[in-house]
Amino acid sequence: MTGRLLAVCVSGPDLLPLPDRRPDRSGIDKKPVPGRVAVGELGLDGDVQVNRKYHGGEGQAVYAYAQEDADWWAAELDRELPPGRFGENLRTTGLDLTGAVLGERWRVGTALFEVTACRIPCRNFERFWSVPQLVKRFTAHGATGAYLRVLETGDVGAGDRVEVVERPGHGVTTGRLFRATTTQRYRIAEIAPALAHLPVKDQPKIAERIARATERGAARTRPGVATPA
Numbered sequence: 001m002t003g004r005l006l007a008v009c010v011s012g013p014d015l016l017p018l019p020d021r022r023p024d025r026s027g028i029d030k031k032p033v034p035g036r037v038a039v040g041e042l043g044l045d046g047d048v049q050v051n052r053k054y055h056g057g058e059g060q061a062v063y064a065y066a067q068e069d070a071d072w073w074a075a076e077l078d079r080e081l082p083p084g085r086f087g088e089n090l091r092t093t094g095l096d097l098t099g100a101v102l103g104e105r106w107r108v109g110t111a112l113f114e115v116t117a118c119r120i121p122c123r124n125f126e127r128f129w130s131v132p133q134l135v136k137r138f139t140a141h142g143a144t145g146a147y148l149r150v151l152e153t154g155d156v157g158a159g160d161r162v163e164v165v166e167r168p169g170h171g172v173t174t175g176r177l178f179r180a181t182t183t184q185r186y187r188i189a190e191i192a193p194a195l196a197h198l199p200v201k202d203q204p205k206i207a208e209r210i211a212r213a214t215e216r217g218a219a220r221t222r223p224g225v226a227t228p229a
Contacts, residue, residue, distance in 0.1 A: 001095070001163075001164040001167075002094065002161055002162065002163045002164070003092050003093055003094030003095035003161075003162040004092065004093050004094050004159070004160070004161060004162060005090055005091070005092060005108060005109075005156060005157070005158055005159065005160040005161075005162055006067055006083060006091040006092065006093050006158060007032040007083030007084070007090075007091040007158050008032065008033055008037045008044065008089065008090060008156055008157060008158060009030035009031055009032050009033065009083050009084035009088060009089055009090070009091065010030055010031070010033055010037070010044050010045070010046040010047035010048075010089065011028070011029060011030045011031075011046075011047055011048045028087035028124055028125065028128050029084070029087075029128065030047070030084035030087055030088065030089065031084050032082075032083045032084060032091075032158070033046065034158075035157060036109070036155040036156070036157045037155060037156055037157065038153075038154075038155050039062070039109075039111040039150055039153050039154050039155060039156055040061075040150070040153055041058070041061065041150050041153060042056065042057065042058065042061050042150070043056065043061045043062055043089070043150075044062060044089050044156075047089060057199060057200075057201055058149060058150075058199065058200060059116045059117060059147065059149050059198065059199020059200055059201065059202065060116065060117065060147040060148075060199055061147075061148060061149060061150045062089045062090060062113060062147070062148040062150065063086075063087065063088045063089050063090070063119065063145060063146070063147055063148070064088055064089065064090040064091075064092055064097060064145055064146050064147075064148060065086040065088035065090070065091060065092070065097065065145035066091075066092050066093065066095060066096070066097045066143070066145065067091055067092065067093040068093065068096075069097065069098070069143040069145070070085070070086065070091070072141070072143065073141075077131065085129075086145060087125065087128070088145060090108070090148075090156070090162075092162055094162070095162060095164070097143070097144075097145050097146045097174060098142065098143050098144065098173065098174060098175035098178075099173050099174075099175060100115045100146045100173060100174050101115065101167050101168055101170070101171065101172065101173055101194075102115055102116065102117070102168070102170075102172050102173070102174065102177060102194040102197040102198065103115065103116075103167075103168040103170075103194060103196075103197035104164055104166060104167040104168065105151065105164070105165050105166040105167075106148070106162055106163065106164055106165070107161075107162075107163045107165045108156050108160050108161070108162050108163075109154055109155050109156035109157060109160045110152075110154030110155055110156075111150065111152055111153060111154035111155065111156055112150075112151040112152035112154070112165075113148040113149065113150060113151065114148060114149040114151050114197065115146050115147075115148060115174065115197070116146075116147050116148060116149045116197055116198055116199050117146070117147040117174065117177065117198055117199055117202065118144040118145070118146065118147070118174040118175070118177050118178035118181075119144040119145050119146075119147060120144070120178075120181070120182070121134070121135045121138040121139060121144075122135065123135065125138070139182055139183065140183075142175055142178055142179065143175075144174060144175070144178050145174075146174050147199070149199075168194070168197070170193035170194050171193075172190065172191055172193055172194035176190065176191070177191055177194070177198075181206075185209075186213070188206070188209045188210055188213050189210050189213045189214055189217065191206060191210060192210050195207060195210070
């Protein structure tokens with residue numbers, strides 16, 4: 001399975017000011033850059049990730065968003081959404097990122113990436129676009145893009161092939177993860193086969209949720225425990 005890289009985007013010095021928030025700025029405002037861009041273990045050269053609690057780190061080093069999903073939003077909102085507008089580093093085409101399997105590996109340029117997570121929309125995203133209820137709408141639509149871990153450093157550039165070189169057989173996709181952690185939390189146990197592929201910082205809390213859900217499921221099947229109608 002092969003797609004293509006349409007643009008490589010970084011935030012550079014153009015940080016979005018957030019005067020009434022902490023941190024008081026955001027690296028969501030990313031712009032395409034020409035030529036080859038170096039890929040390090042924690043992201044692209046020149047990119048800034050301000051709030052490392054929710055963005056960045058080994059499991060969220062790079063963020064990809066599909067042109068096909070951007071086209072849907074462009075039609076929905078009747079506005080242009082050029083590369084970088086979703087806060088993404090990589091704008092792709094030809095791949096279903098909502099259907100990307102956690103742990104699948106992409107060869108892009110000379111770098112190797114691993115799909116690790118979906119993106120959970122935040123209020124900064126809503127403010128950046130100036131669209132009321134955007135978080136709610138983004139959640140309802142569910143095309144979240146994919147966070148990536150850097151397995152091999154290298155460089156990437158617009159026009160590169162995005163080749164899926166390995167895909168685990170567990171079937172847990174970014175879309176499935178998104179639903180299980182937002183609107184369908186009762187499905188969290190379904191994420192268990194892919195737990196090791198998630199960002200390391202997220203694994204303990206997801207494992208705890210899975211354990212609680214598994215225990216609740218076991219309790220319902222014990223003799224003498226009533227099952228809700």
